Amino acid sequence: MAVARAQRRQAEIFRQAVLLAVLVAVAAVAAPLLAQPDTPERERxxxxxxxxAVHTVRTIPEACTRLEGVFTGDRAQPYRLDAVRTAPACQPRARYVDFAEAAPSESQGWVLKDAIRIPDASCPSRQAVVRVWHQPVEQTLERDGQGQVRIYLQDAQKQAAAGDMRxxxxxGAQLEVEGTPCR
Structure with missing residues (x-):
């Protein structure tokens, strides 16, 4: 009788352990699906x-743009973010747009790529947060017999004249200043 009772107890512990393992697996799969919609792919x-001190926050090579920031010391505008062209000869494969005009959201196909936090050295409780959004575009480019995408100047000029541009x-980048002023 004692042996039967011990076996039942052991079977119950095993069932509970299996149930716990299943619940942990379900939680591990469901957690990313239930994440906030505006969770960035990368936080730094x-x-x-x-x-x-002017500093580079992020470089966007596709748009030939560098985001430069500076703490101003001004209470009205404590941090300033500027989009600067990286090089005059750079040929952009993407556009950098003003955040207010674009109003990015995930429902419109935008993806929150980065959330970059820049602390103020003179005021540890304050930091600038720059969120970089990206709107990818599906571009189906034809490949030649060698598997290469070739764009010829004459063809591109004809497309531009016809208004058939891809x-x-x-x-786009959003700036927020978090924390309390120190001075």
């Missing part, structure tokens, strides 16, 4: 920056 924290992917 930059090095603390002094007031007046849409370009877009990038």
């Amino acid at each position: 924290t930059g090095t603390p920056q002094a007031v007046g 849409p370009l992917p877009q990038f």
Whole structure:
């Protein structure tokens, strides 16, 4: 009788362990699906920056753009973010657009790529948060017999004259300053 009772107890513990393993597996699969819609693909924290020190926040090579930021020391606008062209000869394969005009959202096909936090060196409780959004565009480009995509100047000029230009992917950046002012 004691042996039968011990076997039943062992079977019950085994069932509970299996149920717990199944619940953990379900939670592991469901957690990413239930994540917030505006969760960035990558989050980073930059090095603390002094007031007046211009620094690169992120480079967007496809758009030939570099995002430069600076803590201004001004209470009205404590941080300024500017989009600067990387090189005059750079040929963009994407566009950088103003965040306010584009109003990116996931429902419109935009993807939140990065959330970059830049701490203020003189005020540890304050940080600038730059969120970089990307709107990819499906571009079906024809390949030649060698499997290469070839774009010929004459053909591109004809397409442009006919108004048959392919849409370009877009990038936009949103700036927020978090924390309390120190001065």
